[in-house]
Structure formats: C-alpha cells, structure tokens
Amino acid sequence: MVDVLDGAPVLSCLGATQQTALRGMKARVNILEGAIRSGKTIVSLLRFLIAVVFARGGAIVVVARTRDSAYRNVFAPLMDPALFGRLAFLVSYNSGAPTAKILGRTVHVLGASDAKAEKVLRGLTVALAYVDEVTVIPEEFFTQLLGRMSPPNAQLFGTTNPDSPAHWLKVKFLDRIGTDLVGWVSFHFTLDDNPGLTEQYKLSIKAEFTGLWYKRFVLGEWVAAEGAIFDMWDPDIHTIPWDDLPEMQELIAVGVDYGTTNPTAAIILGISAEHDGYGRPRRRLFFVDEFRHDSKTAQQKLTDAQLSERLRAWLDENHLPPSTGTRLRPRYVILDPSAASFMVQLHSDGVTAAQADNEVLYGIRTVASLLAAGKLLVARPTTQNPDRGCPGFIAEAPGYAWDPEATLKGVDKPIKVADHSLDGGRYSVVTTERIWRSRIDFALAA
CATH class of the missing domain: 3.40.50.300 (P-loop containing nucleotide triphosphate hydrolases)
Structure with missing residues (x-):
C-alpha cells in the first residue's frame, strides 16, 4: 500500500x-x-x-x-x-x-x-x-x-x-x-x-492557547464554548501606555467595523521594530490607535460621505508618540465585508479599501492566541494623550462572551453586543496574516 x-x-x-x-x-x-x-x-x-x-x-x-x-x-x-x-x-x-x-x-x-x-x-x-x-x-x-x-x-x-x-x-x-x-x-x-515536535515547540503551543482553545486544540477535548471569549485578558498585561509604544516597522492596516445605528470603529494594527539584547528581531503586533463614531452617544447620525471625511482626516493624523521618531500611515484599509455602500464612498473619495476576511472563529482564535502569547498589545490612553490609544477595544474585551443559546445548538458564536472595536481589530489581524506571520515568532497552527 x-x-x-x-x-x-x-x-x-x-x-x-x-x-x-x-x-x-x-x-x-x-x-x-x-x-x-x-x-x-x-x-x-x-x-x-x-x-x-x-x-x-x-x-x-x-x-x-x-x-x-x-x-x-x-x-x-x-x-x-x-x-x-x-x-x-x-x-x-x-x-x-x-x-x-x-x-x-x-x-x-x-x-x-x-x-x-x-x-x-x-x-x-x-x-x-x-x-x-x-x-x-x-x-x-x-x-x-x-x-x-x-x-x-x-x-x-x-x-x-x-x-x-x-x-x-x-x-x-x-x-x-x-x-x-x-x-x-x-x-x-x-x-x-x-x-x-520538540518539547520546546510543544511548550510554545501550550502557552499560546488558553481556556476553550487549550482544551480543544491542545488536550483534544470536545467541550462547549461558554463564558468569556478572551478569558486570558488582563489590562495590566495586555495594554501599554500610548506614550510608551516602541518604534514601529510599519502600520500594516486599519480594520474598520462599519455601523449606522451602531458605532463605527477603526483600529490600526502595527508591527514593531523591536530587537532583543543580541540585536535579533523581536517584533510584536500592536493596536496603536482607534477611531470611533457612535451616533447614539454623539446624537448625530453621519452620512457615508461625512463618515468618510472624518475617517480620512483621522488617518492623516500622527498615530505614534513623538518618542518613536516616526510618522506612519496604515498601508491598507480593511473594511467590514457588509459595508458595501461605505466601500463605494471611500473609493469615490480616493481610498481603496479591501474586504475583510470575516472568518469569525478563526479570527477570534488568532487574536486570543496572540494575546496569550504576548505577541499582541493594545495601546491605552494616557493623561498626556487622552485621545490616543484604543479605549473602545479595552472596554469591550472583558465582556466579550459566547452566546449560550448558540452553544446549546452546537454552534460557537459570540454575543453580538459591544464588539465593534473588537471586530475592527480582528479584521486587521486576520486579513493581513500573510504579512505579519513571517515576521514574528508565533507558532499558531491548524
């Protein structure tokens, strides 16, 4: 045979x-x-x-x-x-x-x-x-x-x-x-x-998965999704003051979750230019800055043209602290695949947007594994720069949970509440995976 x-x-x-x-x-x-x-x-x-x-x-x-x-x-x-x-x-x-x-x-x-x-x-x-x-x-x-x-x-x-x-x-x-x-x-x-597999590699795999993903992908157990999705989330570990962001090799993309009655959120994903003590690359991913417009909070519903204008003005700003010595603009704009009208508006305004990879579970798993492995950090606002960083992502992460009704039906599905910045971040990570994966030491595998 x-x-x-x-x-x-x-x-x-x-x-x-x-x-x-x-x-x-x-x-x-x-x-x-x-x-x-x-x-x-x-x-x-x-x-x-x-x-x-x-x-x-x-x-x-x-x-x-x-x-x-x-x-x-x-x-x-x-x-x-x-x-x-x-x-x-x-x-x-x-x-x-x-x-x-x-x-x-x-x-x-x-x-x-x-x-x-x-x-x-x-x-x-x-x-x-x-x-x-x-x-x-x-x-x-x-x-x-x-x-x-x-x-x-x-x-x-x-x-x-x-x-x-x-x-x-x-x-x-x-x-x-x-x-x-x-x-x-x-x-x-x-x-x-x-x-x-070497023992070192097995230890790396075990460290990169927590909770549900550890039980399924390391232990091989058929277990239900329940409770918090990012059960490893700890703001003391997973966030960094915006003023302390390291130098960025590039801002890879901005992921945009589009909303009309719901908030529109955009998250910029960057990859650092860090090195270890021996001069070897030690790059990590960072959510460096965030744009949000909530029509309910602002009591103002924007047209696609108005939203495009505000987003483009924000993209032209400096998203990195002066200490990094760089001023970068995201290479790609990654857009919510359901936002057809907004994609047309951006295109008419001179911005070419790519449709996001919306493989939800793979995206959640990838973001969770990056967080668990310490390969993804989120910038938080500071007293000196209260309008920078990603406060929406930081606020949404702890409450992101599995839908118990879907779980009973054998389906893994997050509750669709307060997840707009999370979705924007997921879009930017998964859609650009081919770009960043080869540059960081990260062994997530299927």
Whole structure:
C-alpha cells in the first residue's frame, strides 16, 4: 500500500498513532480528530495520495471552507518535497483555482463556506473525497457529499479539531460509530502523538492557547464554548501606555467595523521594530490607535460621505508618540465585508479599501492566541494623550462572551453586543496574516 510513497521523507517519522491510522483507514468514511499539530493531517494526506491512485468511477474532490484554506492546509503540504519527496512535484495547484492535478488525476477543489455551497456538488458522482476541517463545513454540504459517494469502494478522508460536544458531526456521526453507524472509523490524536515536535515547540503551543482553545486544540477535548471569549485578558498585561509604544516597522492596516445605528470603529494594527539584547528581531503586533463614531452617544447620525471625511482626516493624523521618531500611515484599509455602500464612498473619495476576511472563529482564535502569547498589545490612553490609544477595544474585551443559546445548538458564536472595536481589530489581524506571520515568532497552527 505504501509503494506509491516510496522515498517520501514523511514515512520515516510516523509515530505509533499515525501508523495505526494509516493501516486502519479502510472504511467508507475515515475521520481523524484531535489536537492541532498532532500529525493527523499529514497521515491523512498520505492515505489520500494512495487512494488517488486507485479511485475509480467518479470525481476526486478536495473540500475546505475556502479554496485558500484548501491551498494552505492540503496542497501546500502535498507540494512540499521536504514531506513528500519527489511526489511533491506530481501535485500542482494555484490558490483559488477550481481544479488541481495530483499524480496525473484531475481533482476538483471546492469551497464550502456556507449552506448554499452544497449546490456545487449537484451533478457530481464522487469516488474519493478529502475534507479539511470537517467541523467548519456546513452540515448540508457534508450530507450532500456523502450522498454523492455512490461508486463501489468510494471513500472519504476527513480531519478536524474538536468542537462543541453538540456539534452535528459528533452527535450525528462520531458518537454512533461502533453502534448503529456502519462504514465509519475515527482516530483520536493528541499533541504528543506527533514524534516530530520538540518539547520546546510543544511548550510554545501550550502557552499560546488558553481556556476553550487549550482544551480543544491542545488536550483534544470536545467541550462547549461558554463564558468569556478572551478569558486570558488582563489590562495590566495586555495594554501599554500610548506614550510608551516602541518604534514601529510599519502600520500594516486599519480594520474598520462599519455601523449606522451602531458605532463605527477603526483600529490600526502595527508591527514593531523591536530587537532583543543580541540585536535579533523581536517584533510584536500592536493596536496603536482607534477611531470611533457612535451616533447614539454623539446624537448625530453621519452620512457615508461625512463618515468618510472624518475617517480620512483621522488617518492623516500622527498615530505614534513623538518618542518613536516616526510618522506612519496604515498601508491598507480593511473594511467590514457588509459595508458595501461605505466601500463605494471611500473609493469615490480616493481610498481603496479591501474586504475583510470575516472568518469569525478563526479570527477570534488568532487574536486570543496572540494575546496569550504576548505577541499582541493594545495601546491605552494616557493623561498626556487622552485621545490616543484604543479605549473602545479595552472596554469591550472583558465582556466579550459566547452566546449560550448558540452553544446549546452546537454552534460557537459570540454575543453580538459591544464588539465593534473588537471586530475592527480582528479584521486587521486576520486579513493581513500573510504579512505579519513571517515576521514574528508565533507558532499558531491548524
């Protein structure tokens, strides 16, 4: 079975759990679940490559929440010679493209970001499917996919981190394996199941997750989201006086959460130019300044044109203290994806805004992990500069909580109250991740 992968470097570093899964993934549906960085994705890709050679009678599909995430989590590893040796050169995919080539076979790459996505499956007969992060795929899509797997010996390989114990995947499928559900197998992974991780790296991962994320992504537990989202938040640890901000390498972006009756909030994300005692880069992210207009508090509802004028005037101000010796303007304007009219207004006023990545849970998790790891700090107003810093973010962070009604339905969803600066900050962090991730020492992984 492993002949097709002869010489692949990854074969030499499989742990006992990966080897058991590789041998055991013979069912119609094979699910690997558990902690991040536990080796489940790599071994599932190994098994998927073998299955590609033998798939007959229908299409081969790779499914992820978006095609970008399919590239990041599936194709990037497959095309890495350090993992798959010469086979990596037999896999080709451009991020966002509808098809890929694997071992000479055409593979359909499907994004499943909402319930309507199941329409793309209609008409397909599926012989082989790989599903990245099953729990973020809509149930309707997954059910449709199962129904399309009609050829004899059709198989599905899926990976996921744990989610709510009430999630449809667990309740309707995983909990029934071994009882009345046939043709399914699952394999559980923990962080320690990956022999390729150093103890130092494991400690870093454990330090970067707290609360819910620690239980799910480190311990591999299916636990409900409840209570505070940023349960690690401590203003004494996570804020810095605006006057004490370090020199910034650049102000990467301003994230804008647009409101009409609700406040409009904009948060500037910067990356520092800090170095350690040996002169090595020690960069961190900072929310350096904030714009807010609350029509209720101000008793004045602004038109899009008026709001654009005020935001642009604020962007032209100096957002860094004189001690840094720099005056920078954010490189990008990242806008709430629902704010179509405001985007048009900004464009007419000469400001090109990019639509924010609004993958809410990933964004919350990323911001929370950055805070927990000490890689993201928030500037607070000072007596000397009371109008600078991010008071809205600081005020909203402690009360940001999971919606208990959504939790009962197996859905992780924040309560949509007093989250405007938080959303603006999340937009700026997640949408510019490709820019800052390579510059700071941060190991968050899926």
